[in-house]
């Protein structure tokens with residue numbers, strides 16, 4: 104948990120379980136770190152129990168290793184319940200407290216349902232949407248241990264690497280170049296030995312394949328796709344179009 108003097112983050116990625124953020128946007132997070140931005144990962148639950156993990160401490164250790172592999176110093180694993188994560192007032196406030204502590208400029212999180220995978224992901228999206236809003240509300244500090252309001256400037260949605268190609272309902276998709284951090288992304292996911300034992304090695308091919316596919320579509324070696332909760336905007340069309 105963050106303390107009262109927690110460092111301000113530029114970007115906070117929110118997942119339901121340890122490994123969600125790595126699979127969805129590990130390459131982009133690693134790149135942001137290399138570019139000098141302060142990046143954090145927050146898991147709403149510890150992700151346990153799962154079939155292959157002997158005890159929750161093992162998954163937590165894997166999560167810390169994965170964060171280190173991406174160069175991320177700040178990882179918070181909250182204690183909301185895995186498998187029965189629900190959008191509730193308490194869950195919204197719990198996440199909003201962390202956002203008020205870390206004061207990120209950008210929050211990235213789930214943007215859609217993940218059919219036939221954990222329903223926690225969809226709940227995480229709703230909790231994150233609400234917490235981003237709650238974070239900026241005034242005259243409500245008593246719900247947040249007196250932490251002052253914080254305005255998140257940009258909210259982005261990610262998709263798990265092997266989920267459907269486009270998130271529906273949002274106008275602004277864009278692809279981030281992860282050509283030089285794809286290996287770091289894959290290495291961070293490999294830290295989760297309890298989740299991806301040798302018989303699940305195909306997952307890495309799928310994640311790599313998705314990154315190559317999305318990169319190729321826009322001329323990068325590898326990419327990760329995001330969409331913005333609001334339309335993207337620019338005051339300089341040429342710089343926007345040719346930004347690399």
Ligand SMILES: [Zn+2]
Nearest residue numbers: 119120123221
């Ligand atoms: Zn998950």
